Amino acid sequence: MRPTFSDIGQRLAGPSGIQELMDDCGAALTTHPDMRMLGGGQPAAIPEVQQLWRDRMHAMLDDGSIDRTLLNYDPPGGNPLFRETFAAFLNRECGWNVTRENIAVMPSSQSAFFLLFNLLAGETGTTRRRILFPLLPEYIGYANQALSPGQFTACLPRIVETAPHEIKYHVDFDQLRITPDIAAMCVSCPTNPTGNVLTQNEFDSLHALADAHGIPLIIDNAYGHPFPGVIHNGFQPKWQPGMIFSISMSKVGLPGVRTAMIVADPHIVKALSNMNAIVSLANGNLGQALLMPLLKDDTLVRFGASIIRPFYRERSDFAKSVLAAALGDRVPWALHAQEGAFFLWLWVNGLPISAAELYRRLKERKVLVIPGHYFAFGLEQDWRHPHECLRLTYSQPEHIVREGLEIIADEIIRSF
Numbered sequence: 001m002r003p004t005f006s007d008i009g010q011r012l013a014g015p016s017g018i019q020e021l022m023d024d025c026g027a028a029l030t031t032h033p034d035m036r037m038l039g040g041g042q043p044a045a046i047p048e049v050q051q052l053w054r055d056r057m058h059a060m061l062d063d064g065s066i067d068r069t070l071l072n073y074d075p076p077g078g079n080p081l082f083r084e085t086f087a088a089f090l091n092r093e094c095g096w097n098v099t100r101e102n103i104a105v106m107p108s109s110q111s112a113f114f115l116l117f118n119l120l121a122g123e124t125g126t127t128r129r130r131i132l133f134p135l136l137p138e139y140i141g142y143a144n145q146a147l148s149p150g151q152f153t154a155c156l157p158r159i160v161e162t163a164p165h166e167i168k169y170h171v172d173f174d175q176l177r178i179t180p181d182i183a184a185m186c187v188s189c190p191t192n193p194t195g196n197v198l199t200q201n202e203f204d205s206l207h208a209l210a211d212a213h214g215i216p217l218i219i220d221n222a223y224g225h226p227f228p229g230v231i232h233n234g235f236q237p238k239w240q241p242g243m244i245f246s247i248s249m250s251k252v253g254l255p256g257v258r259t260a261m262i263v264a265d266p267h268i269v270k271a272l273s274n275m276n277a278i279v280s281l282a283n284g285n286l287g288q289a290l291l292m293p294l295l296k297d298d299t300l301v302r303f304g305a306s307i308i309r310p311f312y313r314e315r316s317d318f319a320k321s322v323l324a325a326a327l328g329d330r331v332p333w334a335l336h337a338q339e340g341a342f343f344l345w346l347w348v349n350g351l352p353i354s355a356a357e358l359y360r361r362l363k364e365r366k367v368l369v370i371p372g373h374y375f376a377f378g379l380e381q382d383w384r385h386p387h388e389c390l391r392l393t394y395s396q397p398e399h400i401v402r403e404g405l406e407i408i409a410d411e412i413i414r415s416f
């Protein structure tokens with residue numbers, strides 16, 4: 001017997017880009033260890049960072065705090081002591097004027113965005129309110145999170161050539177329209193998949209637009225400020241009242257603890273906590289307990305600046321040089337400027353096959369990538385550009401990245 005699924009059930013339970021991605025990546029890392037994993041968003045195994053988490057776990061075992069941590073349910077908005085510590089950290093380290101009333105702990109930023117998008121947008125009385133993504137391409141994980149159809153809309157970027165074989169996406173303010181149905185704007189910074197970092201001007205202009213229309217500007221800092229801090233040009237977006245910032249523990253090497261923090265006005269924090277009680281009862285405690293002392297003594301931000309960011313910078317340069325050597329001038333290609341995050345975003349202008357077909361051919365050759373079209377959503381018109389793009393991760397060991405990139409280049413050249 002097969003029960004009938006509700007409309008919402010079908011939206012969430014049907015196939016989606018993020019589910020295919022997570023299934024493929026999960027299989028690559030477990031049942032197909034011979035697959036070269038240039039697909040996922042997991043952080044690299046950085047020895048110093050892994051040692052940091054091991055040391056913290058030993059300390060929690062030694063001082064007995066592990067028992068308290070595992071035994072108790074926290075309030076749904078997070079451990080009050082952790083919220084206090086995190087607010088103090090943000091004041092001290094980032095200069096944000098926040099208290100614990102501005103902090104909601106959530107069971108991952110993925111679930112925080114699901115709650116936020118459906119809190120702010122969707123059917124509202126007789127109208128439908130929408131989330132605007134002002135700068136496509138944007139994070140694949142948002143694409144299927146709306147509970148009602150038409151809840152997302154998006155704006156195409158201005159594509160600027162910044163150097164030979166290099167482009168940068170800019171917000172196209174000439175095309176960006178904040179109509180009365182727009183409930184909030186959302187940007188990941190650095191952007192997954194492109195590594196784009198908003199300029200200070202773009203950030204200020206988006207903030208001014210959001211303010212003028214009385215809507216929140218949501219910034220997803222999963223890869224950025226204040227940790228893991230993988231932003232190469234030093235940009236540090238400043239939270240201000242009315243904004244909603246998301247900060248995840250995942251990219252400092254802890255995707256397994258499934259914990260993120262939302263920084264927002266108290267009524268948004270309260271709403272998220274209430275929703276979290278319904279959906280999850282409480283958050284996992286482990287991430288908060290692991291992080292707390294490292295926020296107090298600033299170890300975590302120091303690790304970001306001195307270990308994590310340089311690691312990814314070096315990897316990014318390495319991956320770029322391998323790919324550039326393999327592609328040469330044989331096909332028209334460009335990478336997005338490497339401004340942050342963990343990815344290369346490759347555009348092959350005039351690619352004769354779709355990125356989806358390229359993905360399939362690469363998978364047969366045991367290389368996993370993410371085709372670009374998954375990162376274009378909320379659009380009413382066709383957009384060819386992302387069908388010519390791939391997102392490539394360089395967080396796996398160097399020999400895997402090199403082999404993978406050389407096979408990708410070979411397959412692209414063959415397709416012309």
Ligand SMILES: Cc1ncc(COP(=O)(O)O)c(C=O)c1O
Nearest residue numbers: 041108109110188192222248250
């Ligand atoms: C931009 C962005 N936001 C949010 C997430 C979700 O992170 P998590 O749910 O692990 O906190 C990811 C994961 O890769 C991401 O790339």
